[in-house]
Amino acid sequence: MPIQLPMAQKDLTFAVTRNENAKTVEEREQILADPGFGQHFTDHMVDICWSEWGGWHRPRVQPYGPIQLDPAAAVLHYAQEVFEGLKAYRWADGSVRTFRPDANAARLQRSARRLALPELPTDYFVDSLRQLIQADADWVPSAPETSLYIRPFMFAKEAFLGVRAAKKVNYYVIASPAGAYFTGGIQPLEIWLSTHYTRAGHGGMGAAKTGGNYAASLVAQQEAYENDCQQVLFLDAEEGKYLEELGGMNVVLVTRDGRLLTPESDSILEGITLDSILQLGRDRGFTTEQRRISIDEWREGVESGEIVEAFACGTAAVITPIRQLRNADVEITMPEVAEPVSLSLREELTGIQYGRVEDRHGWTVRLDA
């Protein structure tokens, strides 16, 4: 990794350029009334430059708009990029909070290490979110279960065609008002089990939040849509037997005797929603098991009545129950449960995120002040 000069450790002072062509109040209100997911963007974005010789510099808040790239920019050829996803929530008192941003900062650093990109210090990361929210605070919706989805990302901007880590990188933050990720809201999901494609393998990039993993998931996700499923589940690349994760979410199984089971692997993304749910589960007296889970264990567990629920979790998905997992050879249908653990965990998690439930773990962080 290149050595960063001492100046990179200085406090960042953001230069703010207001967007003269910002959306009108009416335009914004119309978008916020029905935001969908990831279709509309706020008026500003954050941009911080990094170079091998100058470290992190030129922090800016500027009007949202196209990024100029040299056609030889390394990211366009070798996909050296990483990103994050977290949300800002409007509380009843009007304030704006986010959830465990230090965990997203740490994951961005781990992803960056894997992709030979520079590590953005945690305080720069949190400051970048604060800067954007302070410019675009009016974009945080207030209707129930809506939020502002924040997408920090970083990529190799240096123009050259040799294959090596870039010496010029930019970090950006954009934001997009969000309703439910799935059009059916929290209707139980149908999941396609991919056996033909894998997402990541041992020693690969699976644990990093990098575009390549999502590119690898797209044909399998298309297969899911063709089979009327909303998401795809990937199995391990070596044996094709063990659960990994969905295209954009982690997976959890719930047992009759109060255990939360979730796959352990070095090729899945360490979800912050997952980690929070496991903590909330332990607080309730559930046992949590992060270990290899085979597809046979899931099927046999449902047949015997031992596994009673399955759900998907992630920032975008929050917690969404799974109704069925299927492909040409496998069909696992989850039983109907009177009081699903998934929905009560969802209620508690979103309660903390929106300030309705006491934040006993100190997870929420104010961004608008």
Ligand code: PLP
């Ligand atoms: N797995 C993948 C592949 C994801 O894209 C996401 C979403 O970010 C997750 C898991 C869940 O991570 P988190 O809960 O931090 O959003």
Ligand code: COI
């Ligand atoms: C997120 O939940 O933040 C993701 O990146 C997943 C994607 C499905 C939007």
